[in-house]
Amino acid sequence: MREQLLALLDEIRPDVEFEKETKLIDDGILDSFDIISIVQEMNDTFGVRIKANELQPDNFNTVDAMIELIEKLKRRA
Amino acid sequence: MTFVTLPFFIFVAAVTLAYFLAPRQCRWVVLLLGSYYFYWTNSAWLVLVLLGTTWVTFGIGLWLQRVNDQKQTWLKANGELPWSEVSKYENRINRRARCILLLGVAIDLGALLFLKYFNFFGQNINRLLSGLGHGSPVPVLKLLLPLGISFYTLQAIAYMVDVYRGDERADRNPFKFMLFMSFFPQIVQGPIPRHDKLAVQLYEPHDFDYTRMCYGVQLMVWGLIKKLVIAERLAIPTNYLFDHFADFKGPILLFASAMYGLQVYTDFSGGMDIARGVAHILGIELELNFTQPYFSSSIEEFWRRWHITMGSWMKDYVFYPLSLSEPFTNLSRKCRKVMGKYIGKRIPAFLAMFIVYFLVGFWHGPNWKYVAYGIWNGVFIMSGILLESTYARCRKKLGIQEKAVTWRLFRIIRTFILVSIGRFFSGAADLRTALDMIGRMFMHWRDITFIYNGTLLKAGLNTANWFLLFVMLMLLFFVDFMHEKKVSFRQVLDEQPLVFRWLIYIAAVLVILIFGYYGPQYDAASFIYAGF
Numbered sequence: 001m002r003e004q005l006l007a008l009l010d011e012i013r014p015d016v017e018f019e020k021e022t023k024l025i026d027d028g029i030l031d032s033f034d035i036i037s038i039v040q041e042m043n044d045t046f047g048v049r050i051k052a053n054e055l056q057p058d059n060f061n062t063v064d065a066m067i068e069l070i071e072k073l074k075r076r077a
Numbered sequence: 078m079t080f081v082t083l084p085f086f087i088f089v090a091a092v093t094l095a096y097f098l099a100p101r102q103c104r105w106v107v108l109l110l111g112s113y114y115f116y117w118t119n120s121a122w123l124v125l126v127l128l129g130t131t132w133v134t135f136g137i138g139l140w141l142q143r144v145n146d147q148k149q150t151w152l153k154a155n156g157e158l159p160w161s162e163v164s165k166y167e168n169r170i171n172r173r174a175r176c177i178l179l180l181g182v183a184i185d186l187g188a189l190l191f192l193k194y195f196n197f198f199g200q201n202i203n204r205l206l207s208g209l210g211h212g213s214p215v216p217v218l219k220l221l222l223p224l225g226i227s228f229y230t231l232q233a234i235a236y237m238v239d240v241y242r243g244d245e246r247a248d249r250n251p252f253k254f255m256l257f258m259s260f261f262p263q264i265v266q267g268p269i270p271r272h273d274k275l276a277v278q279l280y281e282p283h284d285f286d287y288t289r290m291c292y293g294v295q296l297m298v299w300g301l302i303k304k305l306v307i308a309e310r311l312a313i314p315t316n317y318l319f320d321h322f323a324d325f326k327g328p329i330l331l332f333a334s335a336m337y338g339l340q341v342y343t344d345f346s347g348g349m350d351i352a353r354g355v356a357h358i359l360g361i362e363l364e365l366n367f368t369q370p371y372f373s374s375s376i377e378e379f380w381r382r383w384h385i386t387m388g389s390w391m392k393d394y395v396f397y398p399l400s401l402s403e404p405f406t407n408l409s410r411k412c413r414k415v416m417g418k419y420i421g422k423r424i425p426a427f428l429a430m431f432i433v434y435f436l437v438g439f440w441h442g443p444n445w446k447y448v449a450y451g452i453w454n455g456v457f458i459m460s461g462i463l464l465e466s467t468y469a470r471c472r473k474k475l476g477i478q479e480k481a482v483t484w485r486l487f488r489i490i491r492t493f494i495l496v497s498i499g500r501f502f503s504g505a506a507d508l509r510t511a512l513d514m515i516g517r518m519f520m521h522w523r524d525i526t527f528i529y530n531g532t533l534l535k536a537g538l539n540t541a542n543w544f545l546l547f548v549m550l551m552l553l554f555f556v557d558f559m560h561e562k563k564v565s566f567r568q569v570l571d572e573q574p575l576v577f578r579w580l581i582y583i584a585a586v587l588v589i590l591i592f593g594y595y596g597p598q599y600d601a602a603s604f605i606y607a608g609f
Contacts, residue, residue: 031377032392033462036400036426040409052398053242 001046001067008041009063018063025057035060042066048073078118080265080351081304088115089355092261096359101282108256108279108359115261116224123223126192130185130226131258134233137181138247138254141240144174178241182234189230192220197443225264227440231390233258236272238394245272253280260361262352266345268366268386275363283360292567293358298585299556300350305593307549308344311336313594314536319504322514327521329532330514335497337504342370343553345384369557371496374488376457379496387440391433399429420463427459434458441503446511450502457495545592 009018016029024030030038038060039050048070059069078084092111099107116124148170155163199215207213236257239245248254257276318325318333325333346367356363366385373379380388399405405425413421431452438451461468477484498515505511527533533543559566570578 028381032396033423033426033430036397036429037422039401040406040422043406050401052393052401053244055393055397055401 001070002063004045005042005063005066005070008045009038012037012041022062024062025060030060038066042070046070046074078115080348081301089358093358097285104282105253105256105280108260109252112256112259112261112264116259116264119265120224123221126188126223126226127229127259128255130188130229130233131255132251133181133184134236134258135248135251135254137177137184137237138240139249140177141174141181141237142247144170144177145240145243148174174241178237181237185230185233185237189226192222192226194443195220225266228267228269229258229264231269231387235269235390235394239272248272248276256280260356262355263363265352266348267384268349268352268364269390270364270386275361278361286360288571289360290358293354293356295567295570295582296350296354296357298354298582298589300347300352300354301589301593302549302585303343303347303350303553305347305589307546307553308340308347309594310538310542310546310549310592311340311343314533314538315340315504317536319506319514322505322510322517325527325532326517327524327527328518329524329527330501330518331494331497332527334500334504334514334518335493338497338500339371339550341500341503342367342383369561371493372489372557372561373492374485375461375492376454376495377461379492380454380458387437391437395436396429396433399432400426405429423463427463430459431455444507446502446505446508449508449511450499453499453502549592 006018009016013030013034016024018024021027021029025035035055039055042048043050050069050073054069054073059065078088088111092107095111096104096107113124116127120127148167151166151170152163155166196217199217202215203213236245240247248257253276256279257270257272260270260275260279263270263275315333315337318329319337322330322333349363349366353363353365364386366387368382368385370379370382373382405428408428409422409425411421412424415421416424434451434455435448436451437454438447438449441447441450472479498518501511501514501518502508505514534540538546556566570581573581
């Protein structure tokens with residue numbers, strides 16, 4: 001899952017070193033368009049449905065947080 | 078009693094005194110009484126509209142909370158049931174919650190739409206029907222707009238959505254909720270607060286803190302300088318040039334529009350500083366609404382730094398929900414098939430963005446010029462994102478270093494000009510006038526003789542006043558620049574000797590008293606954004 005996620009993130013923002021960043025949202029590295037693109041890709045790739053209320057900084061600040069969100073949604077599905 | 082009148086400062090002093098003298102558990106009551114007194118003195122019986130919105134929102138919040146609690150209890154008790162059963166239940170109860178939320182939003186938004194936009198829609202329908210020979214069937218109503226309705230309606234919607242989503246628990250005390258909806262420093266023109274950030278601060282007692290009071294007073298004084306010395310002074314030539322635009326052509330009109338932009342900035346951010354200063358004295362932190370917007374290097378960045386609480390409201394309650402909604406997701410899939418991945422993926426987000434900027438424009442007032450203002454900004458933001466790769470290729474070809482100071486400076490100036498042109502829409506009397514002004518701006522566009530040929534001296538300010546305005550704008554630039562560099566003026570001041578510190582305070586107050594503009598066109602009641 002991690003490789004898949006990193007690949008899709010890299011496709012959207014090749015200029016960001018996602019593994020190193022810990023405050024992708026808090027530091028304004030990702031803007032709202034990036035987030036929408038990332039969510040669309042995550043939905044399609046992992047078969048989940050991320051809703052607007054899940055777009056919290058805590059869920060998108062790091063790659064680990066994104067993986068945790070996907071796993072949580074997969075468990076729920 | 079507005080923020081820049083003596084009665085307001087007497088009122089703030091009285092509330093502060095009463096707040097800190099009251100028993101700790103009653104302190105929020107002082108704020109509630111103060112807030113309603115403030116609203117009553119400004120709006121009299123229109124306070125009933127605020128009360129109506131408050132009670133509806135409170136009731137809907139409780140109702141949503143009950144449904145959420147029911148759902149949690151059921152899920153706990155029936156977690157072992159097959160997933161299909163659980164899903165069926167969830168769908169049913171979620172639908173119920175959605176209906177309750179829609180009811181609340183419809184009532185709150187309905188009040189705003191009726192009071193602020195009824196005549197606008199009526200006039201447009203009448204114009205259409207009279208063109209078709211059906212007369213003007215929609216009557217024009219004499220409607221009064223309650224103070225701050227555009228702000229507290231958004232606040233109420235945010236609260237209901239947060240409770241609906243389960244991000245917030247509904248307030249159970251109606252009087253405390255009344256305070257949340259009416260807190261006097263922010264009711265007039267924001268910042269648009271969120272329940273999770275403001276409510277607890279309002280309900281919990283705060284103790285007096287001398288340093289905090291000094292910081293609060295400093296913010297208020299700076300806000301007054303911005304409002305009375307800069308914004309009110311800028312208003313004189315700006316009003317003149319906008320009113321007599323037909324006498325001018327060329328860059329002088331861009332100059333007028335840029336000054337109007339600075340006037341709005343100093344007026345609105347000055348009001349915010351006063352609001353934040355008052356709240357700070359009471360121990361309450363209101364959110365920042367501006368972070369040096371004129372240092373932005375793109376329009377998109379400008380809107381992230383300008384009226385921040387409105388932007389984040391639009392992002393959280395319109396842009397994200399729309400972009401991730403089922404119809405938009407389906408649209409995205411279809412677009413990707415037809416237009417390819419790059420464009421297809423962006424189309425729904427662009428559409429959502431377009432709707433956001435349309436709403437931002439329309440929120441400012443019932444006039445097509447505001448819609449055009451929103452669209453102007455939206456188009457630049459969308460084109461910036463859409464053509465990002467093309468711009469990157471151009472930069473590479475031209476050998477432009479992205480991080481070079483000159484490149485950043487160029488982008489800041491370009492953004493300033495684009496923002497200033499956009500200001501024609503919000504500053505002109507109507508859309509036709511705005512377009513006319515923009516057209517005239519491009520005539521004789523090299524003619525900059527207005528700077529020295531005395532034209533500006535006919536616009537209501539004499540040489541001394543223009544000089545003072547220039548000095549104050551330089552001071553504003555300096556302060557914003559230092560904030561941009563993360564320098565805290567409060568700390569710098571704190572580190573100065575007592576005598577020097579007090580000299581600065583006295584000088585600042587004298588600047589307001591001596592140079593504050595209280596001339597014939599001065600209207601203490603008008604803050605530009607309070608009119609929205």
